[in-house]
Amino acid sequence: MWISASRKFAFVHIPKIAGSSVVSSLRPFGLRHKGKVQHANVRKLKNYLGNDFKKYFIFCFVRNPFEVAVSLYEYMKRTPYHYRYKRVKKMSFEDFLNYAPKELKKNCWNFITNSNGEILVNFIGRYEKLSKDFSKICKKIGINTKLVYINKTKKTYKDYRKYYNSNCIELVKKYRQIDIEKFNYTFDGNKK
Numbered sequence: 065m066w067i068s069a070s071r072k073f074a075f076v077h078i079p080k081i082a083g084s085s086v087v088s089s090l091r092p093f094g095l096r097h098k099g100k101v102q103h104a105n106v107r108k109l110k111n112y113l114g115n116d117f118k119k120y121f122i123f124c125f126v127r128n129p130f131e132v133a134v135s136l137y138e139y140m141k142r143t144p145y146h147y148r149y150k151r152v153k154k155m156s157f158e159d160f161l162n163y164a165p166k167e168l169k170k171n172c173w174n175f176i177t178n179s180n181g182e183i184l185v186n187f188i189g190r191y192e193k194l195s196k197d198f199s200k201i202c203k204k205i206g207i208n209t210k211l212v213y214i215n216k217t218k219k220t221y222k223d224y225r226k227y228y229n230s231n232c233i234e235l236v237k238k239y240r241q242i243d244i245e246k247f248n249y250t251f252d253g254n255k256k
Contacts (some may be wrong), residue, residue, distance in 0.1 A: 068094035127191035129240035134224040147253035
């Protein structure tokens, strides 16, 4: 969990959505890791903060599930210390989607809602508008800083859509259906 007790804000760090950049940018403003889980959902955050939960400005970022799948694949394939590296490095993207590691099925929606499906965060930023939405967050929490981009140069792909065939599209739709519906994502990006 990422919490700034001094400034009363918390970041729900969903995997593969620029979390390292957000954390690095906000550390000077008291953002610290609390608890045992880096990618804790908002329910764990609420439990940790208890009665103070409503005093915090809580935010997250979401990302197109089709791009997340490629990002996960490339990350696991090129990261020797990742526990799935040996298996994934030999796979095609389609094989990876059929293999379907649990990380692929972790919907953003489940990170930010309670058991009744109610959103518990105050702001949902979009990876696709990362800098603009980060600026909105900074304004809300009363700080003046720019986003520090971490891991940007490690991105080994330019267009996630080139990884896909029709079967791959259907597999990601199956795994991440709730994110596609709730955040209005399409294969080519956001709905207008």
